[in-house]
Amino acid sequence: xxxxxxxxxxxxxxxxxxxxxxxxxxxxxxxxxxxxxxxxxxxxxxxxxxxxxxxxxxxxxxxxxxxxxxxxxxxxxxxxxxxxxxxxxxxxxxxxxxxxxxxxxxxxxxxxxxxxxxxxxxxxxxxxxxxxxxxxxxxxxxxxxxxxxxxxxxxxxxxxxxxxxxxxxxxxxxxxxxxxxxxxxxxxxxxxxxxxxxxxxxxxxxxxxxxxxxxxxxxxxxxxxxxxxxxxxxxxxxxxxxxxxxxxxxxxxxxxxxxxxxxxxxxxxxxxxxxxxxxxxxxxxxxxxxxxxxxxxxxxxxxxxxxxxx
Numbered sequence: 001x002x003x004x005x006x007x008x009x010x011x012x013x014x015x016x017x018x019x020x021x022x023x024x025x026x027x028x029x030x031x032x033x034x035x036x037x038x039x040x041x042x043x044x045x046x047x048x049x050x051x052x053x054x055x056x057x058x059x060x061x062x063x064x065x066x067x068x069x070x071x072x073x074x075x076x077x078x079x080x081x082x083x084x085x086x087x088x089x090x091x092x093x094x095x096x097x098x099x100x101x102x103x104x105x106x107x108x109x110x111x112x113x114x115x116x117x118x119x120x121x122x123x124x125x126x127x128x129x130x131x132x133x134x135x136x137x138x139x140x141x142x143x144x145x146x147x148x149x150x151x152x153x154x155x156x157x158x159x160x161x162x163x164x165x166x167x168x169x170x171x172x173x174x175x176x177x178x179x180x181x182x183x184x185x186x187x188x189x190x191x192x193x194x195x196x197x198x199x200x201x202x203x204x205x206x207x208x209x210x211x212x213x214x215x216x217x218x219x220x221x222x223x224x225x226x227x228x229x230x231x232x233x234x235x236x237x238x239x240x241x242x243x244x245x246x247x248x249x250x251x252x253x254x255x256x257x258x259x260x261x262x263x264x265x266x267x268x269x270x271x272x273x274x275x276x277x278x279x280x281x282x283x284x285x286x287x288x289x290x291x292x293x294x295x296x297x298x299x300x301x302x303x304x305x306x307x308x309x310x
Contacts, residue, residue: 026050027045033061070113073088077120083169090162090164091147093151094159133168
């Protein structure tokens with residue numbers, strides 16, 4: 001009998017230890033547990049160790065407080081100009097109240113997906129195709145604001161909404177590709193024309209600068225040449241003046257001056273001129289010399305008989 005009592009006591013101890021092990025709960029970081037007591041909400045456990053009363057308390061929901069990302073499948077939307085396209089979105093959200101999440105909505109992820117699809121259709125329906133393609137920031141901002149307000153009663157905060165892909169129909173994509181190709185060709189033609197224009201301008205400016213430099217060089221050359229000739233004339237005149245001064249100082253007589261005149265006439269006669277103007281004094285001297293030569297020619301020449309040497 002005592003043996004059975006010991007076994008019963010051992011079983012009771014093991015049962016108590018099992019109940020205690022099951023009742024002690026540790027909530028990890030960035031997690032929250034919603035606790036119900038007798039079917040009603042009792043509280044929310046944060047990070048740390050907690051004790052669950054067996055058969056009275058239960059964990060109704062375990063939630064993660066970290067930011068979560070959901071990539072929704074592409075949704076068909078129609079623009080204002082009746083173009084149907086596929087748009088997929090990415091939603092970044094975070095649970096701020098575990099109680100509201102547990103009791104506020106059933107299947108919160110599916111609710112967010114449906115809300116995102118309807119909001120996206122409403123926003124894109126007010127835009128044309130070109131606006132939709134170029135207004136992603138506007139669409140993202142509107143969707144985040146609407147989703148954040150709608151999910152606030154569920155204990156969910158929507159941090160960001162991003163339009164991931166916008167896929168127009170194939171014919172629209174082909175038309176857009178042709179338009180972009182034509183735009184690129186137009187820009188290429190404009191750039192080529194601007195390049196040619198710039199090249200012609202540079203060549204013209206180069207030719208202009210070269211002509212200016214040549215003209216300045218010719219001008220400088222002529223100035224230097226004129227200065228050289230003027231300097232040479234001045235030097236010659238100075239030399240002549242110095243020569244006259246030296247002649248005066250030497251006391252040259254009339255015979256010397258006459259001889260110099262003959263030398264000058266000789267130089268003048270060697271030129272190409274057909275007429276020579278002779279000063280009056282030189283004409284008189286020339287006439288005297290001509291008369292002397294004529295008298296010599298008219299004088300009889302006496303012939304002398306040769307002497308015979310025996």
